[in-house]
Structures are given as C-alpha cells and as structure tokens.
Amino acid sequence: MITYDDLTARTGRIESLLRDRLGLKHGSLGRRAARAGRRLPRAIRADLCRIGEAVQLSGHPRLRHASEGGEITAACERVEQHLAGIDVRDRRIGAALGLAAVIGFNLLVVAVLFIAVLRWRGLA
Template sequence: MEHVDMIKEEADTLRTLLAKRLGLKRGSLSRRVAKAGRRLPTAVRNDIAVVAEAENLARHPKLAIRLDPTATKGAYDRAVAHLKAIDVADRRKGFALSILGSVAFNILAVIFLLIVVLRWRGLA
C-alpha cells in the first residue's frame, strides 16, 4: 500500500503548488481546482481532478485496491510541470500592465471626445 502514501504526498504537493502559484490556499484539492477556473488549462484541471479522485479513493482500504498508480503518477507529473512553470512575478506584472493600458486608453478616449465636443461647439 505504498502507492496510497505516495498519492497523499502527491496531493499535498499539488495543494502547496496551487497555494504558492495561484494563491488558492483553502479547500480540498478539487475545490481549489474549481476556484482556479480559467487560470489552468483544461488538461491540467483534469489531471489534478484525477489525483483528487485517487486521494478520495485512497482513504478507503477496499477502494484503494482499484487505484492505478501509473495513471495517477502521470497526471501528477503533468500537473506539477505546468504549475512549476507559472511565474508569479510575471503574472503580477502582466496584470498591472493590463490595468495601466486600460486606464491610458480610457484617458485618451476622454481627451479625444473632449476635443471633438469642443470643436463641434466651436470653442476650440
């Protein structure tokens, strides 16, 4: 039953990575994946769901026999590879630049509309 212990360690590792990389610190593994939503690709969400299901089955001794450790290990490896590739600083920088770009566009649009209205009224 060493694969049951391995599955629990894999689930703990995925929880830690989801907390560090995406800020998902509360709830079960499946709940965290649901909260991640679009931040994770569908394949990675499915892989983490496989590990979460295996963790649930591993809690019951009779159901733990049904587990396929190679499938669980493959899903775990793919999920960890994706989560480790996420650069938190780059995500924050991209988010900040996105907001700044939106604000700059809105300011330019307001200035343009102000100039159009002033010309239309004959004031500029």
C-alpha cells in the same frame, strides 16, 4: 500501483505549489482547479480533478484499488511540472501592465470624446 502515502505526499506538494504559485489556499483539489479557471489549461484542471477523486477513493479501504496508479502518477507529474513552471513575478508584472494599458486606453478615449464635444459645440 500508487500507495496512499505516495499519493498524500504528491498531493501535499501540489497543494503547496497551488498555494505559492496561484494563491489558492482553501478547498479540495477539484475546487481549487475550478477556482483557478483560465489561469490553468483545461488538461491540467482535469488532472487536478482526477487526482482529487483518487485521494478521496484512497481513503476508503475497498475503493482504494479503483483508481489507476500509473494514470494518477502521470497526472501528478504533469500538474507538478506545469505549476513549477509558473513565474509569480512575471504574472504580477503582466497583470499590472494590462491594468495600466486599460486605464491608458480609457483615458485616451475620454480625452478624444471631450475634444470632439468641444469642437462640436464650437468652443475649441
């Protein structure tokens, strides 16, 4: 059985990892999981939602025992392990390279179309 103090400590670590690694600063864990979208695997998003529900239930004295402690602990460990493995620098470099590739391809297409129009009009 996971205690309320343990759960709040774990969610605090998860929230700080979400803030540092993905830039998700506001909202509940379920909302942050939805905002993360494709940056997180489906299983990790489901674990975040499950943890968020457990946090809500743990605040209520009668519903506190409704969540499985072992399942929530395992979900917290999976989420923490995944978020700790995210390299922010690598994500930013990948995004910049992807943007540069898209811009380069678009410029190449425009140049080819421009040359094709010039040849079609007999100017080149």
